[in-house]
Amino acid sequence: MLVSYPTRHMYFNYPIFIIGYQDERFGYNVTTCSSGYSLGGMYCFGLSSDTNAAMQLLTYRQGTINFLDRTHLDMVEFAGSHPGTAKLTDPRFAHDKINGLPVLTAAFAALLLKIDATQVYQGYVNFTAHITERLVDDAALAGGQFDAEAIVPVGFAGDRGSKVYRVPGEILTPGNFS
Template identity: 35%
Template structure:
């Protein structure tokens, strides 16, 4: 028999992505996110209502979902921990501005979705953003000669855990505690 499990949250494995958006204060900005699902040409993301990203997406009604691979772990973590600042320059990330959504497309992310907001439902301090995927971009090496996605070539990072501990998970057996990449970067800086 299963046991009752008391926790304030449970993440059972969601791909980590970097949300790109126009920003009234900084021009363009990003933040890390892991709450999403997509079906067909629709995507739903969840962001904390009081965060800058939610306010900017409410205003501009467009955003990009930039899906990194593990080579971008440090920047991905920092984009989530740094708040209310211009993160693109601070993290040294190259990007271009989408003609369609006017949101940043991160060059290092192998998969990018451009999205147009349909509606935003706010409940208990969370914005549930329903959006239409208006364009999909992918690095050419992730496509076969017929234009089909090579699933075995793409390895996004997954976020999981509960109120006690949250971790990053990969498609293999590795697990890294959340914040480990920033901690390693700070230790490296302290030694220099």
């Protein structure tokens, strides 16, 4: 039976990623996010409106989405728990600059974005962007096609009282749900 559960935040295993962006104080920077989705060539994500990342993305209107596997959870935690600091100077955050944006070399996939629209709502900024380029680790390609079984994204689940990172343990494909 479903019952009411009053909480301000609740996440049901959403993919976690690191956003790369231009930063007026540090040149470039990163932060962690788990509130995002894509449809076709559009990518949407949200951040607290009072964060350095949100303010920089509102100013520069471009960024990257970097997807990492479980071996890089220390980067995910660090990027999300040190707001307003120069994180790309840490050696864990090896990166390249592609089209003037930071892309983490440890990522198994990255998206380059141009932000088209923003909406502030109840202390959050919702960013709607179009994907200008998709980058994928060549190990996730088979015969020139994307091999979804080759990647293991990390999910985030939790509420105000707890957080858990989840990694898929098995691969289910249509017709193979038993």
